[in-house]
Amino acid sequence: MFENLSDRLGDSLHKLRGRGRITEDNVRETLREVRLALLEADVALPVVKQFVEDIRERAVGAEVLRSLTPGQALIKIVQEELTRTLGEENSELNLRAKPPAVVLMAGLQGAGKTTSVGKLARHLRERQKKKVMVVSCDTYRPAAIDQLKRVAEQVQVDFFPSSADDKPVAIAKAALAQARKSFHDVLIVDTAGRLAIDEPMMQEISALHGQLEPAETLFVVDAMTGQDAARTAAAFGEALPLTGVVVTKVDGDARGGAALSVRQVTGKPIKFLGTGEKLEALEPFHPERIASRILGMGDVLTLVEEAERKVDKDKAARLARKIKKGKGFDLNDLADQMRQMQEMGGMAALLDKMPGGAQLPKGAAGMADETQITRTIAIVNSMTPHERQFPDLIKSSRKRRIATGSGTQVQDVNRLLKQHLQMQKMMKKFSKGGMKKLMRGMQGMGGMPPGGGLPPGFGR
Amino acid sequence: MAEKHATTAYSRFKNPGFVTRLRARINRGDSWLTYDLRNLLPGDRVDQDAIDELETQLLLADIGVDATQQVIGRLQTLFDGGKLYKPVELGRALREHLGSILAPCDGPLEIPDDVRPFVILMVGVNGVGKTTTIGKVAAHLKNQGKSVMLAAGDTFRAAAVEQLQEWGRRNSVPVIAQPTGSDPASVGYDALAAARARNTDVLIVDTAGRLHTQGHLMDELKKVRRVLGKQDDTAPHEVLLVVDATTGGNALQQAQQFHEAVGVTGLAVTKLDGTARGGVVFAIAQKLKLPIRFIGVGEGVDDLGPFDSEAFMSALYGDK
Ligand SMILES: Nc1nc2c(ncn2[C@@H]2O[C@H](COP(=O)(O)OP(=O)(O)OP(=O)(O)O)[C@@H](O)[C@H]2O)c(=O)[nH]1
Ligand SMILES: Nc1nc2c(ncn2[C@@H]2O[C@H](COP(=O)(O)OP(=O)(O)O)[C@@H](O)[C@H]2O)c(=O)[nH]1
Ligand SMILES: [Mg+2]
Ligand SMILES: [Mg+2]
Numbered sequence: 001m002f003e004n005l006s007d008r009l010g011d012s013l014h015k016l017r018g019r020g021r022i023t024e025d026n027v028r029e030t031l032r033e034v035r036l037a038l039l040e041a042d043v044a045l046p047v048v049k050q051f052v053e054d055i056r057e058r059a060v061g062a063e064v065l066r067s068l069t070p071g072q073a074l075i076k077i078v079q080e081e082l083t084r085t086l087g088e089e090n091s092e093l094n095l096r097a098k099p100p101a102v103v104l105m106a107g108l109q110g111a112g113k114t115t116s117v118g119k120l121a122r123h124l125r126e127r128q129k130k131k132v133m134v135v136s137c138d139t140y141r142p143a144a145i146d147q148l149k150r151v152a153e154q155v156q157v158d159f160f161p162s163s164a165d166d167k168p169v170a171i172a173k174a175a176l177a178q179a180r181k182s183f184h185d186v187l188i189v190d191t192a193g194r195l196a197i198d199e200p201m202m203q204e205i206s207a208l209h210g211q212l213e214p215a216e217t218l219f220v221v222d223a224m225t226g227q228d229a230a231r232t233a234a235a236f237g238e239a240l241p242l243t244g245v246v247v248t249k250v251d252g253d254a255r256g257g258a259a260l261s262v263r264q265v266t267g268k269p270i271k272f273l274g275t276g277e278k279l280e281a282l283e284p285f286h287p288e289r290i291a292s293r294i295l296g297m298g299d300v301l302t303l304v305e306e307a308e309r310k311v312d313k314d315k316a317a318r319l320a321r322k323i324k325k326g327k328g329f330d331l332n333d334l335a336d337q338m339r340q341m342q343e344m345g346g347m348a349a350l351l352d353k354m355p356g357g358a359q360l361p362k363g364a365a366g367m368a369d370e371t372q373i374t375r376t377i378a379i380v381n382s383m384t385p386h387e388r389q390f391p392d393l394i395k396s397s398r399k400r401r402i403a404t405g406s407g408t409q410v411q412d413v414n415r416l417l418k419q420h421l422q423m424q425k426m427m428k429k430f431s432k433g434g435m436k437k438l439m440r441g442m443q444g445m446g447g448m449p450p451g452g453g454l455p456p457g458f459g460r
Numbered sequence: 461m462a463e464k465h466a467t468t469a470y471s472r473f474k475n476p477g478f479v480t481r482l483r484a485r486i487n488r489g490d491s492w493l494t495y496d497l498r499n500l501l502p503g504d505r506v507d508q509d510a511i512d513e514l515e516t517q518l519l520l521a522d523i524g525v526d527a528t529q530q531v532i533g534r535l536q537t538l539f540d541g542g543k544l545y546k547p548v549e550l551g552r553a554l555r556e557h558l559g560s561i562l563a564p565c566d567g568p569l570e571i572p573d574d575v576r577p578f579v580i581l582m583v584g585v586n587g588v589g590k591t592t593t594i595g596k597v598a599a600h601l602k603n604q605g606k607s608v609m610l611a612a613g614d615t616f617r618a619a620a621v622e623q624l625q626e627w628g629r630r631n632s633v634p635v636i637a638q639p640t641g642s643d644p645a646s647v648g649y650d651a652l653a654a655a656r657a658r659n660t661d662v663l664i665v666d667t668a669g670r671l672h673t674q675g676h677l678m679d680e681l682k683k684v685r686r687v688l689g690k691q692d693d694t695a696p697h698e699v700l701l702v703v704d705a706t707t708g709g710n711a712l713q714q715a716q717q718f719h720e721a722v723g724v725t726g727l728a729v730t731k732l733d734g735t736a737r738g739g740v741v742f743a744i745a746q747k748l749k750l751p752i753r754f755i756g757v758g759e760g761v762d763d764l765g766p767f768d769s770e771a772f773m774s775a776l777y778g779d780k
Binding site: 036039040041042044045108109110111112114140141142143144146147148149150151154195196197222224225226227228229231232235249251252253254255257258277 | 672
């Protein structure tokens with residue numbers, strides 16, 4: 001399978017090279033590849049067809065900037081169009097209703113509804129200081145009500161008890177009355193997973209909707225869903241006036257084409273992404289992120305943003321100057337890089353955002369986990385400035401001293417020195433362009449360097 | 461799995477009414493394959509358009525780009541060689557090719573009578589139907605006169621233990637559990653000790669859903685597996701990966717990575733009762749050739765049956 005669109009387009013791009021304008025002819029083959037790439041990313045076929053048609057219309061006749069090949073120009077159009085289609089970023093919940101504002105959750109079995117109730121409740125309570133109550137109308141799945149009860153405890157919101165012997169509509173009614181009486185701002189209603197073709201169950205959820213008159217009716221969909229996403233979303237959209245979408249399990253390696261399908265088919269904004277099992281793992285939706293992911297380009301954009309926001313520009317510039325001057329990458333620099341990485345949520349968070357769960361070169365991978373980073377910084381802190389600048393000086397007695405000083409073992413110091421050596425080599429390789437160029441290369445679809453990407457800050 | 465000896469007796473999972481149920485559920489009335497074929501091929505001649513359109517239908521069924529290209533490639537060769545004239549010939553050729561992808565996956569779960577307890581470890585990503593499948597399998601084994609025990613190895617998700625306990629109650633089957641947050645490997649160990657002590661026929665170990673990309677959670681699963689092997693080095697006898705039929709291309713990643721981590725010996729494909737068209741079964745079959753032990757077509761205990769490629773093809777084609 002092709003890792004990303006640029007791989008897939010490799011051949012047909014060559015053919016496009018050297019022409020100044022995109023024409024019907026030179027674009028046909030490339031668009032076929034775009035179609036396959038989207039299908040491989042699980043975008044639903046009808047959505048793919050429409051999308052490719054839109055691209056063709058925009059692309060044919062488009063002038064190609066001097067700096068880009070026609071192929072690159074086309075990818076730029078694909079990415080822009082994809083981002084546009086995915087919709088605005090970060091639409092908050094619209095709770096401007098007479099309190100309690102009701103949020104109703106709907107979706108297939110196992111999509112992540114109950115977990116999302118917990119995440120939203122926490123989000124509203126902590127970020128918006130709302131008084132939140134949750135209730136489960138899932139009287140079918142064993143222990144579903146229990147599950148929500150535990151989740152509510154974890155996020156510290158009020159739980160309206162219900163029983164599997166009650167009727168879902170009756171539960172909803174009672175919960176709403178209670179929420180009104182106790183002046184809750186928001187009532188979030190969990191429902192049982194159901195198939196769109198299950199008539200009685202679809203009728204039940206429309207009845208719930210009628211009873212509750214929700215301010216938000218959210219369709220919850222698993223990012224791993226295939227072609228089925230479009231059919232299911234269409235059916236839920238017909239049965240219920242949806243107001244938004246939550247895409248869950250985005251923390252995996254699914255390409256997430258379902259997000260595009262659901263957005264297109266329902267026409268409703270994607271409001272949140274579920275990025276883990278923990279109840280903090282809820283993120284606002286960023287269309288570029290999902291677009292790059294569908295195209296197999298990883299979260300390069302988010303990464304660039306984060307890098308720009310958090311990395312200490314001065315230090316990075318100093319490092320870049322130093323490397324350019326041909327000076328080595330010393331242990332001070334290593335410790336700086338580690339600190340920056342720590343600020344950015346650690347290596348694991350970064351790696352997650354790289355295309356296809358990128359892998360670091362062997363030497364660097366060992367530094368990936370947080371405890372390693374902390375340990376590395378401690379070790380470097382126990383060295384003298386001179387030692388940091390000239391690591392070659394560090395022989396056995398110094399190693400022992402450093403280990404004792406940092407509360408580590410001599411082999412930890414050895415490992416660090418070895419890793420540093422490897423990093424130094426790597427730095428040399430990248431010193432010519434640095435991370436910025438590397439990233440620009442990826443965005444311009446120059447493809448990933450072998451072995452995946454480097455975390456930002458490295459090689460700047 | 462233990463070697464097959466002529467002297468060893470095996471018992472198989474049975475669900476007599478299942479084939480009828482499968483037919484009714486998988487197509488909800490009309491078979492997509494025959495329906496689409498009929499509409500694709502209204503005339504009496506196969507043309508290039510029909511083949512192109514067929515490609516589309518296979519992609520729509522989540523058969524995946526790779527497997528689709530393989531099937532269409534073969535049909536194209538036949539067509540170009542002048543061997544496909546009539547729609548029925550195309551239909552037959554398609555069925556043959558699809559069937560040949562599935563055939564290697566036949567292999568029902570057989571429980572040797574001399575392995576006791578026979579240990580089944582359930583694994584898979586979040587929300588695919590592991591716990592429900594356990595409940596269904598337990599019910600049927602119980603009906604066949606086997607003694608069954610369950611281990612609540614999902615110690616992470618809220619009320620996952622209670623969910624399995626409810627299945628235990630429904631089936632009058634004991635459930636070994638520890639509080640949420642305990643070490644799943646230790647739950648598995650205790651359960652196996654209990655099952656051995658009580659001479660139970662089958663022990664089924666539930667686990668928390670986990671994404672195959674989460675290294676530490678995959679390590680945890682390896683540990684569960686390893687610790688089960690401490691009391692009986694042939695355990696677990698079956699590592700059953702549960703895959704949701706509505707999954708797209710990611711199903712392949714799931715299967716490959718779980719297989720690498722814990723050595724999957726069989727698959728259960730759930731939720732074939734939705735509008736998913738069962739294509740993921742082909743996608744996995746083409747890549748991995750692991751036996752498919754069970755398929756699930758609903759939330760009730762009777763909505764689970766053994767996989768049989770003939771019966772499955774026949775249901776997809778809506779044979780009467
Ligand atoms: N990795 C990951 N797992 C998630 C996410 N959201 C939910 N889950 C997991 O997915 C599984 C199903 O989640 P639930 O919240 O129970 O889903 P549901 O839609 O309420 O399921 P039913 O009530 O059974 O229909 C659980 O194991 C959750 O922990 C997510 O964003 N990432
Ligand atoms: N429609 C349908 N739903 C299923 C099937 N198998 C399981 N489910 C539902 O899928 C959801 C998740 O199942 P569960 O067993 O909790 O998944 P686990 O997280 O993998 O243990 C539940 O709501 C089940 O009722 C099936 O074959 N068809
Ligand atoms: Mg639920
Ligand atoms: Mg479970």
